Amino acid sequence: MDDLGSNTVALDTANDVAAAALQTDGLGCHAGKERLRSAAEAAGMSETLGQYAKDYPQGPHDQPQSMCPAFGSLRVGLRMRRTAMVLSGSACCVYGLTFTSHFYGAKRTVGYVPFNSETLVTGKLFEDIRDAVHALADPETYDAIVVINLCVPTASGVPLRLLPKEINGVRVIGIDVPGFGVPTHAEAKDVLAGAMLRFARLEAEQGPVQAPRAPRAGKPTISLLGEMFPADPMQIGAMLDLLGLAAGPVTPTREWRELYGALDCAAVAAIHPFYASCVREFESAGRAVVGSAPVGHDGTAAWLEAIGVACNVARETIDAAKNRLLPAIKAALSAAPISGRVTLSGYEGSELLVGRLLVESGADLRYVGTACPRTRFSEAD
Template sequence: MSDSVATVDPANLIASSGAEETVSGCHAGADTMKDAAAKAGKSEVLEQYAKDYPTGPHDQPQSMCPAFGSLRVGLRMRRTATVLCGSACCVYGLTFTSHFYGARRTVGYVPFDSETLVTGKLFEDLREATYQLADPDKYDAIVLINLCVPTASGVPLELIPKEINGVRVVGIDVPGFGVPTHAEAKDILAGAMLSYARSEVERGPVARPTSDASGRPTVALVGEIFPVDAIMIGRMLEPLGLSAGPIVPTREWRELYSALASPIAAMLHPFYTATAREFSSAGRALVGSAPVGHDGTAAWLANIADKAGVSAEVLAKTSNALLPAIRGALQAAPIDARITLSGYEGSELLVARLLIEAGADLRYVGTACPRTPWSDDDRNWLESRGVHVNYRASLEDDIAAVEEFQPDLAVGTTPVVQHAKEQGIPGLYFTNLISARPLMGPAGPGSLAQVINTAVGNKERFTRMETFFAGVGTGATSGIWPASSGRAA
């Protein structure tokens, strides 16, 4: 393969961009980093991110480093190598988090210092590392991820060949100052991979995609859903003459072809803006919301049937067979509690719908993700029932909701749960205890009610603990004593 960057001097691209100002690191501040990135030739990338992932009244929700989302997507794919380019402290934190979540996969890292960054040697090191990794016997793709400092300094991943020795190379910028949440960073890589796969299909024959053995048209499922939910959706689609297709983000490259071949993409998690754009460009129909609860399932099936051209008779027969079972499951697993709900996974509105249908008194739902067309049905349904829906919710917003509504249970991020428990209110961490459960079809109500009702039942225990530990951690019991107390400060 010819060297496509032989006539380009990346050192000039970086050194002339004002990179020396950004070498001080990510402590320079978001505005300074954005300005440096724009001067370094990253304006187009940042402008697209600003359109895809608009911020709210504040710059950014408080959550983990956004790049973790892209890293997670790459590490979950078979025959895919992932290389990070960023400050050593950032890389350490990201790899630690990935292994904490069970990645058990090597993460590549190309170190740098001020000299290699400014002179362009970092780009050469990245390029060399990519060539060394490009073994078609081991990998289908290599993912290169620029973190904050390399993005601000204009490290041009786009100049690395898109294919080396038959191995695809996907380079993306995922700076914390340009991507609001780790959820949306998943979309950046998923969308980039779909774009690459779509260009392969347009150029000519590709490897045979994985296909449904039944030969029925498939519905691609967008969002990292619980595995049982994919099975449940498949059962719902079968009477309509359809099958559940691949889950995007996918687990292997070939599944991207299958996803693109699906006539319909179900936007189960609504923040995948770049992914939706690729499906639309491929001429695929998009359906928002998800089959949660009775009303949500009925509306979703009707939308799917409409896009797939399924007759009204077949839809009615399918709905009549399925919806009574969901209603029965809701009645068998009631939730009688006031709840506030928040999170940063993107499925918060779906969980809120299910809670309300189960009988919960839900006053507030906050999500760190932005409002998109694919959550409008959920938002309208919730707001019609008096629920305050807050997109791009901040930690302060979520805590204020707990203070205002004094719920029996606060479901949210770690600091929200911590605040609730300090007030003697039971709390559940959304990511690990709620979103990682089946939510769809008849299985959803019972799964959710079990963990919710158990947590609500702990209120008396929290009251006893609050009484027993009253005053601990404050004043003289905080571990910090003034000199006048007779103890060393």
């Protein structure tokens, strides 16, 4: 079992197995974040947890009380065509995640590799995951297989990084999304989306890749970062058209080959500001990233300016776009003022955009709460 890496535990006797099993049983979801984190660090996961701490810093209220963060990664994968999702974690966690996923409309099977204390500590769980991935890797059915380690496998150091990167032309992506390392399910979307972007970026650097399903725009595109409603890209695209630009794919994408289209852009609009891993990949590809969004009068003016500058749009074109859009926005806000005190709270990182619009509409906004951290892309808001 040496090929499984240094995280594999060598057990010489039945007594050793029993002792290790008893110890591991204590590392269930009930063990507490600090104990799970300490176990994960001892199992060689310090680098991963350290990166999560940088990407998703926790605020004064610590981790919000919400659903399991891994739901965010699972949801991203289940919304993609030709992508298989496999969970590795405690059965109760897997049940809750699959139930929630199907409650939110998922119509796809979620794979699960079960384990017990013995298979966890002997390394057999990793072998079972590897066997499951090989069994799933049908290029006629899938472009990618995603394996997600939940709390217990992460704390035990199950090394998904040792899975093959590709089997029969099917990509294999392993990520750790522990509740003690990723604060919210919103940020967990970034964990998987960023891992996929990285894989796609490295593929594109090696040579030609499959063209996206949608035809290539005849103008430079702006990739949109963050989940949004179906009408949003069309409305943003209409604004971009005034700048001589077009809306590109939305990340997280709905299909693997859309990732190539997202990377092939003039700039990126970080509509949701907490996608730290995705931003890192876009910037590694040499793409400028612009924060905020075209919301309200002042927000739209600032966003058009920032996008125009990032894409070297002529000054007269930027000013013409503002003159076309801003008077109508100002008139609409004036026609529907909001009076009264408002308290705003949310969890997806766009709360500051809503708050900005409320203030412009005349609301007495005293407090904005969010589960996501402050980033350089939310500074303007």
